[in-house]
Amino acid sequence: MADIIQLLPDHVANQIAAGEVVQRPASVVKELLENAIDADATIIKLIIKDAGKTLVQVIDNGKGMSATDARLSFERHATSKIRSADDLFHLHTKGFRGEALASIAAIAHVELKTKQEHDDVGTVIIIEGSSIVSQEVVVTPKGTSLSVKNLFFNIPARRNFLKSNAVELRHVIDEFHRVALAHPSISFVLYNNGSEVFNLPISNYRQRIVNIFGTKTNEKLVPVEEETEVLKISGFVGKPEFAKKTRGEQYFFVNDRFIKSPYLNHAISSAFEGLLKNGNHPSYFLNLNVDPQTIDINIHPTKTEIKFDDEHTLYALLRSAVKHSLGQFNIAPVLDFERDASLDTPYNFNNKETNTPVIEVDRSFNPFKETYTSGKQTTAFKKQTVNNWDSLYVGLESKGTKTEHDFSEVHFESEETTLSVFSDDNAIEQVQTTYQLHNKYIVSTIKSGMLVIDQHRAHQRVLYEDFLKNLTIKAGVSQQLLFPLELHFSTQEIQIINQLKDDLEHTGFVFLNVTKETVEIVGVPVTVPDSEVSIILEQLISDVENEVPDSHFSTTDLLAKSMAKSLAIKRGQSLLKDEQEHLVNKLFACKEPNVSPTNRTTFVTMSVDELDKKFM
Known part of the structure; x- marks a missing residue:
C-alpha cells in the first residue's frame, strides 16, 4: 500500500493556523497592538477602514526591526520572545507563539515599514498571501508601521462569515479597550474611516x-x-x-x-x-x-x-x-457592634460650624398667678369653675327628635360577597372570564376548553406589532417630559444611538441634544414611562452590539423587538381583571398571536376531552 501521509505546504499550514488565530478583524488588531507594546512603544495609533475589513494599520514608536528581523518575522514559529520551553513559564511579553504575523500574511495583503533608532533608513516589505512581493529600503520614522489590507481576500468563504460593519467595529473597539486599559502608561489613538474615535493620553489607571x-x-x-x-x-x-x-x-x-x-x-x-x-x-x-x-x-x-x-x-x-x-466605602451594610449609628452626623450638617444653643429663663414666671408678664408676651390662666360643666351638652338635642335606638343611618364599611356554587343564570354573567395563575399566566375559557396565555410573551407580541407599525408608517405618538432627561453613555454607545436616532424618533422619542457623552431627551413614546428610558436604551444598545437576532433583520425590526422586550409586563406582575381581558383581546387582534417576537409560544390550549382524560 502506498504511503498516504505527507507534509502540508507552508501556505496551507499558515491558512490553518490563521483559522485559529484570526477569526475576524479584531483578532488582527489584538495581535498588532500587542506586538507594538512588546516593542516598548509609548505612542500607538490604530487606523481602521470598513471595521477592519479593508484596512487595519498599527503605527508605533517602538524599537523597530532590522532588515533581517523584518523578513524573519513572517516565518512560522519565528519569535524573539522565548528561547526554550522553560521560558513559557516566565513570560513577561504578550506574543510568544510566532504564529500571528505568519497567519495574517497568509490571508491578507500586508505592508511592513520599520526602522531602528540607530539606522539611517528602514525596510519596507510587501506580502500577498504568504508570498513576498518586494523588500526595499525606505525612509521612515523610528518604529514600525504595519498595514493589513483586504482581509480574507483569498478565502471568500471566511469573508462571508464576517458580520456587518457595526458588529465587527464593536469587536475591534472591545479589543482596543482591553489593550488600552491594561497599559495606561502608553498613549493610544483610534481612527475609524478617517475620524478620531479615541484619543487616550498617558495617565493613571482611574x-x-x-x-x-x-x-x-x-x-x-x-x-x-x-x-x-x-x-x-x-x-x-x-x-x-x-x-x-x-x-x-x-x-x-x-x-x-x-x-x-x-x-x-x-x-x-x-x-x-x-x-x-x-x-x-x-x-x-x-x-x-x-x-x-x-x-x-x-x-x-x-x-x-x-x-x-x-x-x-x-x-x-x-x-x-x-x-x-x-x-x-460604606457601599455594603456592615455590622459594627461598637458603633452607634444614631450618633452619626447627618450628611446635611457635615463639616458645618456648631452653634451653642442659648437658654433664656424667665425668673418672674409664676404659674399660680392668674396673669403674668414676660419681656415679650402676656399669657393668661383662668380658673375653670365647676358650674360650667353643663355647657358641654348644649346643642345636642337641637339636631332632631330621633329615638334613642335609631339605626336608620348605620353603614357597614364592606360586605363580603360569595358566589353560590349553584348560581342562577343572572349570576353567571357576573363571573370573571379570565384568571391570573401565579402572576405568570392568564387562564381563559373558550368553547372547546381552556386557554393558558404567557402574559410576558403575549405583551411582547402586542407591543412589537405596535412599534413595528409606528416605525413603518413613521407615526409614533410622543409625550412631552416636564423636565429634560439627561443620560450618560460611553463614546461607543453614543455612536450606536446616533445610528438609531431617526428610527427612535419615529417611535416617539424626541432628542434635544446628543453630545460625546450625554443624551438629552425631552419626549418619549406614550407607552414608555420616563423611568424606563435608560433601561430601554441600554437593552437596545446591547442588542445592536450583539446583533440580536441576526444581521439579515432590519434595524427597524431589531428596534421594535428590543423595545417590546424591555417594556413588556414581567412574570410575577399582578394584573387587574380589565387588564387581563384587554391583553387577551389585544393578543388575538395581532397578525401572529401564536408566537412572541422571538418565536416563542405565547399560549396553549387544553380541550375538554383532554381534561376529561385527567379524571379517568
Whole structure:
C-alpha cells in the first residue's frame, strides 16, 4: 500500500493556523497592538477602514526591526520572545507563539515599514498571501508601521462569515479597550474611516477608565487594593446602584493581559450578593499580579484563557478583597457592634460650624398667678369653675327628635360577597372570564376548553406589532417630559444611538441634544414611562452590539423587538381583571398571536376531552 501521509505546504499550514488565530478583524488588531507594546512603544495609533475589513494599520514608536528581523518575522514559529520551553513559564511579553504575523500574511495583503533608532533608513516589505512581493529600503520614522489590507481576500468563504460593519467595529473597539486599559502608561489613538474615535493620553489607571467610558464613570468607581504573598489585586469595581443588565464593563487583567474567567467572575458576583437587582451585573476593572510560574498562558491560541495553579485561593482572596472594599466605602451594610449609628452626623450638617444653643429663663414666671408678664408676651390662666360643666351638652338635642335606638343611618364599611356554587343564570354573567395563575399566566375559557396565555410573551407580541407599525408608517405618538432627561453613555454607545436616532424618533422619542457623552431627551413614546428610558436604551444598545437576532433583520425590526422586550409586563406582575381581558383581546387582534417576537409560544390550549382524560 502506498504511503498516504505527507507534509502540508507552508501556505496551507499558515491558512490553518490563521483559522485559529484570526477569526475576524479584531483578532488582527489584538495581535498588532500587542506586538507594538512588546516593542516598548509609548505612542500607538490604530487606523481602521470598513471595521477592519479593508484596512487595519498599527503605527508605533517602538524599537523597530532590522532588515533581517523584518523578513524573519513572517516565518512560522519565528519569535524573539522565548528561547526554550522553560521560558513559557516566565513570560513577561504578550506574543510568544510566532504564529500571528505568519497567519495574517497568509490571508491578507500586508505592508511592513520599520526602522531602528540607530539606522539611517528602514525596510519596507510587501506580502500577498504568504508570498513576498518586494523588500526595499525606505525612509521612515523610528518604529514600525504595519498595514493589513483586504482581509480574507483569498478565502471568500471566511469573508462571508464576517458580520456587518457595526458588529465587527464593536469587536475591534472591545479589543482596543482591553489593550488600552491594561497599559495606561502608553498613549493610544483610534481612527475609524478617517475620524478620531479615541484619543487616550498617558495617565493613571482611574483616568484611563474615565477617558474610555466617560466622565460620569468616575463617581461609579470603588477602589480595590489587596496584596498577599500569592496575589496582588488593584483596580476598581462599580457601585451596585450603577449595575447594568449587560456584562459590557467587566475586565480581568492577569499580569497586564486581558483574560476571560467565569470562575473568577463568580467570585465578584458572590461579593455583590444581596446588593444587586435580579438580572443586573456588576462592572469591574481589576488587575491581578501573580507569579508567572503559577499560571499557564499557552492553552489557547488567542491567549485569553489562563490556567491557574491554585484557583481556589485566588477565588477566596478576590471575593474577600471586593467585599472588604464595598464595606470600607460604606457601599455594603456592615455590622459594627461598637458603633452607634444614631450618633452619626447627618450628611446635611457635615463639616458645618456648631452653634451653642442659648437658654433664656424667665425668673418672674409664676404659674399660680392668674396673669403674668414676660419681656415679650402676656399669657393668661383662668380658673375653670365647676358650674360650667353643663355647657358641654348644649346643642345636642337641637339636631332632631330621633329615638334613642335609631339605626336608620348605620353603614357597614364592606360586605363580603360569595358566589353560590349553584348560581342562577343572572349570576353567571357576573363571573370573571379570565384568571391570573401565579402572576405568570392568564387562564381563559373558550368553547372547546381552556386557554393558558404567557402574559410576558403575549405583551411582547402586542407591543412589537405596535412599534413595528409606528416605525413603518413613521407615526409614533410622543409625550412631552416636564423636565429634560439627561443620560450618560460611553463614546461607543453614543455612536450606536446616533445610528438609531431617526428610527427612535419615529417611535416617539424626541432628542434635544446628543453630545460625546450625554443624551438629552425631552419626549418619549406614550407607552414608555420616563423611568424606563435608560433601561430601554441600554437593552437596545446591547442588542445592536450583539446583533440580536441576526444581521439579515432590519434595524427597524431589531428596534421594535428590543423595545417590546424591555417594556413588556414581567412574570410575577399582578394584573387587574380589565387588564387581563384587554391583553387577551389585544393578543388575538395581532397578525401572529401564536408566537412572541422571538418565536416563542405565547399560549396553549387544553380541550375538554383532554381534561376529561385527567379524571379517568
